[in-house]
Amino acid sequence: MTEERRRAVLRAIVEGYVETSEPIGSKALAARTGLGVSPATIRNDMAILEEEGLITQPHTSAGRIPTDKGYRSFVDYLARAALPDSHKRAITTFLSDAVDLNDVIERSVRMLSQLTRQVAVVQYPSLRESAVQRVELVALGMDRILVVVISADARVEQTTVVLTSPVSQEELARAVREVNEITVNRTPTVLEPPLRAWAERANQPVWVGAVAEAVIQAARGGTVQRVVFAGASNLARGSDLEADAIGPVLDALEEQVVLLRLLHEMTAGDSDVAVRIGHETQNEALARTSIVAAGYGSGPSVSLLGALGPTRMDYPSTMAAVRAVARYLSKVVDS
Amino acid sequence: MTEERRRAVLRAIVEGYVETSEPIGSKALAARTGLGVSPATIRNDMAILEEEGLITQPHTSAGRIPTDKGYRSFVDYLARAALPDSHKRAITTFLSDAVDLNDVIERSVRMLSQLTRQVAVVQYPSLRESAVQRVELVALGMDRILVVVISADARVEQTTVVLTSPVSQEELARAVREVNEITVNRTPTVLEPPLRAWAERANQPVWVGAVAEAVIQAARGGTVQRVVFAGASNLARGSDLEADAIGPVLDALEEQVVLLRLLHEMTAGDSDVAVRIGHETQNEALARTSIVAAGYGSGPSVSLLGALGPTRMDYPSTMAAVRAVARYLSKVVDS
DNA sequence: ATTGGCACTCACGAGTGCCGAGTGCCAATG
DNA sequence: CATTGGCACTCGGCACTCGTGAGTGCCAAT
Numbered sequence: 180m181t182e183e184r185r186r187a188v189l190r191a192i193v194e195g196y197v198e199t200s201e202p203i204g205s206k207a208l209a210a211r212t213g214l215g216v217s218p219a220t221i222r223n224d225m226a227i228l229e230e231e232g233l234i235t236q237p238h239t240s241a242g243r244i245p246t247d248k249g250y251r252s253f254v255d256y257l258a259r260a261a262l263p264d265s266h267k268r269a270i271t272t273f274l275s276d277a278v279d280l281n282d283v284i285e286r287s288v289r290m291l292s293q294l295t296r297q298v299a300v301v302q303y304p305s306l307r308e309s310a311v312q313r314v315e316l317v318a319l320g321m322d323r324i325l326v327v328v329i330s331a332d333a334r335v336e337q338t339t340v341v342l343t344s345p346v347s348q349e350e351l352a353r354a355v356r357e358v359n360e361i362t363v364n365r366t367p368t369v370l371e372p373p374l375r376a377w378a379e380r381a382n383q384p385v386w387v388g389a390v391a392e393a394v395i396q397a398a399r400g401g402t403v404q405r406v407v408f409a410g411a412s413n414l415a416r417g418s419d420l421e422a423d424a425i426g427p428v429l430d431a432l433e434e435q436v437v438l439l440r441l442l443h444e445m446t447a448g449d450s451d452v453a454v455r456i457g458h459e460t461q462n463e464a465l466a467r468t469s470i471v472a473a474g475y476g477s478g479p480s481v482s483l484l485g486a487l488g489p490t491r492m493d494y495p496s497t498m499a500a501v502r503a504v505a506r507y508l509s510k511v512v513d514s
Numbered sequence: 515m516t517e518e519r520r521r522a523v524l525r526a527i528v529e530g531y532v533e534t535s536e537p538i539g540s541k542a543l544a545a546r547t548g549l550g551v552s553p554a555t556i557r558n559d560m561a562i563l564e565e566e567g568l569i570t571q572p573h574t575s576a577g578r579i580p581t582d583k584g585y586r587s588f589v590d591y592l593a594r595a596a597l598p599d600s601h602k603r604a605i606t607t608f609l610s611d612a613v614d615l616n617d618v619i620e621r622s623v624r625m626l627s628q629l630t631r632q633v634a635v636v637q638y639p640s641l642r643e644s645a646v647q648r649v650e651l652v653a654l655g656m657d658r659i660l661v662v663v664i665s666a667d668a669r670v671e672q673t674t675v676v677l678t679s680p681v682s683q684e685e686l687a688r689a690v691r692e693v694n695e696i697t698v699n700r701t702p703t704v705l706e707p708p709l710r711a712w713a714e715r716a717n718q719p720v721w722v723g724a725v726a727e728a729v730i731q732a733a734r735g736g737t738v739q740r741v742v743f744a745g746a747s748n749l750a751r752g753s754d755l756e757a758d759a760i761g762p763v764l765d766a767l768e769e770q771v772v773l774l775r776l777l778h779e780m781t782a783g784d785s786d787v788a789v790r791i792g793h794e795t796q797n798e799a800l801a802r803t804s805i806v807a808a809g810y811g812s813g814p815s816v817s818l819l820g821a822l823g824p825t826r827m828d829y830p831s832t833m834a835a836v837r838a839v840a841r842y843l844s845k846v847v848d849s
Numbered sequence: 850a851t852t853g854g855c856a857c858t859c860a861c862g863a864g865t866g867c868c869g870a871g872t873g874c875c876a877a878t879g
Numbered sequence: 880c881a882t883t884g885g886c887a888c889t890c891g892g893c894a895c896t897c898g899t900g901a902g903t904g905c906c907a908a909t
Binding site for chain 3: 516551552553554555558573574575576
């Protein structure tokens with residue numbers, strides 16, 4: 180009973196602080212929880228919670244605010260919220276008339292940033308075992324070849340290959356024909372050996388090796404993994420992060436590498452949505468922010484999307500929104 | 515003589531304010547200009563400059579700061595700076611090993627944001643009259659077709675077309691063959707009439723019309739014009755913009771439309787770099803920022819790139835950096 | 850046209866005192 | 880043993896004042 184009440188107190192502190200962004204005192208709490216207990220009782224509970232490291236006071240004679248650990252406990256045991264119907268409808272109507280994969284991703288990230296009122300992050304889908312539909316080679320000036328690989332699942336990957344010596348149109352045309360013969364309607368794993376063999380055949384020009392590698396890479400899902408974000412202005416809206424803390428966060432967002440690593444690590448926890456809170460991000464710049472992420476798509480490798488905001492965020496509804504968009508995106512991408 | 519000195523005073527005010535970000539007083543000015551005149555003289559000049567609307571004082575008994583109009587006069591008549599050699603070298607070395615068009619653009623925008631310490635903006639090259647290299651159609655699920663158009667200048671455009679009734683693989687293959695026969699090695703203007711004619715031929719399925727339109731659009735340079743930016747954190751770095759002013763700016767950056775319109779308007783001035791200062795942007799959110807832009811590429815339509823920062827920015831060196839990157843990008847894109 | 854002098858105006862920071870929210874502890878109670 | 884009311888104590892924040900100094904505008908002198 181007393182233990183149960185302490186949970187309720189923690190919950191009330193988190194919810195209250197998220198709502199008002201001001202430290203919560205014992206009196207306000209006593210009213211808010213609805214449990215008919217006096218402020219003094221609450222104070223005792225708070226003392227214990229503080230000892231456990233779940234809450235802290237910014238300065239003597241102020242109310243309490245949750246620590247990272249407190250938020251953690253909150254999301255692990257206490258958070259749960261349904262997505263409002265209006266949001267559900269918004270997702271389907273807004274995303275359903277996207278015209279291509281880029282558009283889907285772009286709309287998703289915008290949508291998610293609006294729903295959560297946070298910065299939304301979406302990783303481009305990657306690494307799918309789907310058959311090659313067509314390979315195209317285009318001469319670029321004298322010393323480069325553009326390699327375009329179109330796969331059956333609407334992905335278009337492109338790279339360039341740098342040449343050491345010029346190549347004739349005839350050679351190129353022949354290469355296009357041969358590469359397509361070998362690759363079309365084959366998945367990356369299947370097409371790899373024959374393509375390599377072709378490149379290593381006698382009296383092939385040297386550049387075909389490079390082209391073959393480029394095609395294999397592209398078929399596999401491209402060399403680079405991209406991440407797009409939207410809603411950066413939400414960082415500034417709430418006067419929550421101090422002004423000088425938002426610069427580094429923006430840097431981290433543009434620094435794709437950081438984000439990708441972070442998102443990747445988050446897949447480990449296999450529940451549907453994963454949450455990293457404050458210092459859990461292991462990143463100086465993001466020490467005052469949290470990330471709520473979920474995978475989408477299916478099969479061997481999922482891609483990720485998520486929302487990033489101040490540690491003092493509305494976890495339940497953010498998690499609900501992330502989950503919903505991930506679900507929807509899965510449907511679209513898997514079809 | 516007296517007129518000439520007033521210009522020098524204005525210049526010194528701008529330069530001083532940019533450097534220190536504090537209003538400049540008559541005494542400091544008298545020292546800084548180097549002209550051997552007394553503070554009192556400067557005061558007279560300042561009174562006139564203020565009457566002309568070029569400078570203002572934030573409050574009584576403070577120094578003067580430039581108005582938008584003052585900055586304008588400064589960039590029109592007084593600004594000129596060379597790019598440091600180190601920067602020149604940075605541009606060529608960093609941009610020369612880009613692997614494809616996307617990469618060039620991405621590197622450019624990063625480079626520019628570093629050089630200027632502002633937010634850099636680069637528009638994707640658009641709308642070029644270059645021949646079609648290959649058109650590919652891919653069935654997406656049952657009711658969509660992905661249209662990919664590859665043009666000789668390494669552009670890859672994609673759209674989807676929604677179908678009302680399913681289409682067979684055979685039909686699709688035939689369409690691919692016929693469309694390529696008509697379009698390959700032809701420029702958009704040339705291929706448009708025959709492609710339309712083909713689509714309107716008797717007993718063609720209905721969907722070919724939509725496909726034909728999509729191909730024409732894509733060949734023309736795609737339906738959407740994209741803008742990428744980098745260095746958003748530079749907005750926060752200088753404590754120049756008040757914290758609550760940066761949110762709207764971030765919004766404007768993500769709102770591609772606003773930026774595109776603005777950049778487009780700036781081409782009018784045909785000198786190499788154009789500058790919009792403060793309210794000249796005609797945009798509430800950008801009222802406290804300036805944009806330095808330049809076109810790159812050549813031919814009928816140029817694309818744009820630029821730097822965006824607080825009105826209190828270092829115009830001469832920003833202009834030099836923008837000019838240099840634009841020059842370099844022109845070389846790359848035109849080749 | 851330029852200059853020194855002079856009175857005037859404010860923004861800003863330091864110093865002060867008060868108020869109230871919030872705490873910890875203790876003794877009393879069921 | 881958990882809960883409660885009471886009480887002394889601590890500080891952050893706010894309002895207020897006041898001195899200081901930078902900077903100005905104007906005027907008379909050169």
